[in-house]
Amino acid sequence: EVQLLESGGGLAQPGGSLRLSCAASGFTFQNYGMAWVRQAPGKGLERVSAIHGSASSSYYADSVKGRFTISRDNSQNTLNLQMNSLRAEDTGVYFCVRFFTSAIYYGMDVWGQGTTVTVSS
Amino acid sequence: DIVMTQSPLSLPVTPGEPASISCRCSESLLHRNGYNYLDWYLQKPGQSPQLLIYSGSTRASGVPDRFSGSGSGTDFTLRISRVEAEDVGIYYCMQTLHTPGTFGPGTKVDIK
Numbered sequence: 001e002v003q004l005l006e007s008g009g010g011l012a013q014p015g016g017s018l019r020l021s022c023a024a025s026g027f028t029f030q031n032y033g034m035a036w037v038r039q040a041p042g043k044g045l046e047r048v049s050a051i052h053g054s055a056s057s058s059y060y061a062d063s064v065k066g067r068f069t070i071s072r073d074n075s076q077n078t079l080n081l082q083m084n085s086l087r088a089e090d091t092g093v094y095f096c097v098r099f100f101t102s103a104i105y106y107g108m109d110v111w112g113q114g115t116t117v118t119v120s121s
Numbered sequence: 122d123i124v125m126t127q128s129p130l131s132l133p134v135t136p137g138e139p140a141s142i143s144c145r146c147s148e149s150l151l152h153r154n155g156y157n158y159l160d161w162y163l164q165k166p167g168q169s170p171q172l173l174i175y176s177g178s179t180r181a182s183g184v185p186d187r188f189s190g191s192g193s194g195t196d197f198t199l200r201i202s203r204v205e206a207e208d209v210g211i212y213y214c215m216q217t218l219h220t221p222g223t224f225g226p227g228t229k230v231d232i233k
Contacts, residue, residue: 037170044213044224044225044226044227045162045164045170045213045215045224045227046224047215047221047222047224048221049221050220050221050222059220059221060221061221095169095170100172100175100181104220105158105217105218105220105222106158106160106175106176106217107160107172107175107176107181107217108160108162108170108172109172109181109182111169111170111171112169113169114169
């Protein structure tokens with residue numbers, strides 16, 4: 001069964017850091033692009049960052065550029081998101097998402113259940 | 122900045138009846154390869170979003186054929202031929218041509 005399991009969410013102070021991880025199973029991880037999509041409480045969706053299957057390319061939303069870093073370990077089937085200089089507006093549910101190819105443009109076909117990040121003093 | 126709009130934002134539906142949602146992008150989503158870079162997602166209550174349509178009109182694996190996508194360039198439509206009770210939720214269009222991609226505001230579909 002294809003599965004994505006996020007971890008690492010929690011409470012952080014403004015200016016603090018958190019590291020999210022996503023454990024992938026049931027598919028050949030390195031063959032698929034991956035992304036993080038977030039949803040603020042009661043709000044819509046925002047794709048925060050994405051990384052190619054080979055980790056050869058990645059991109060970030062302007063709202064997190066310079067503060068967040070996406071990475072992947074294809075030997076461990078793990079996707080990570082290092083979040084620094086956190087702000088209140090980073091609060092939300094963060095979904096780990098798989099693209100249906102190694103490319104990172106369209107077709108996010110598998111979603112995790114999400115992990116909640118709360119930034120508050 | 123690329124702006125995605127959807128209409129209506131709220132759509133009460135009757136089971137068995139058709140329904141449609143419009144999505145408009147401030148820039149063309151037609152790539153030189155001939156594909157439109159527009160996805161549709163459905164987030165059912167309490168669940169993670171799920172992919173319905175990609176490339177404007179291609180149904181994702183396992184998506185019932187009552188869902189169809191059409192359009193090109195800047196204007197797109199998601200149609201449900203006969204709404205079922207399980208189709209309630211928030212429908213999002215998303216442009217995927219210009220990174221990092223932009224979701225529309227969402228259309229909330231519920232049963233009348």
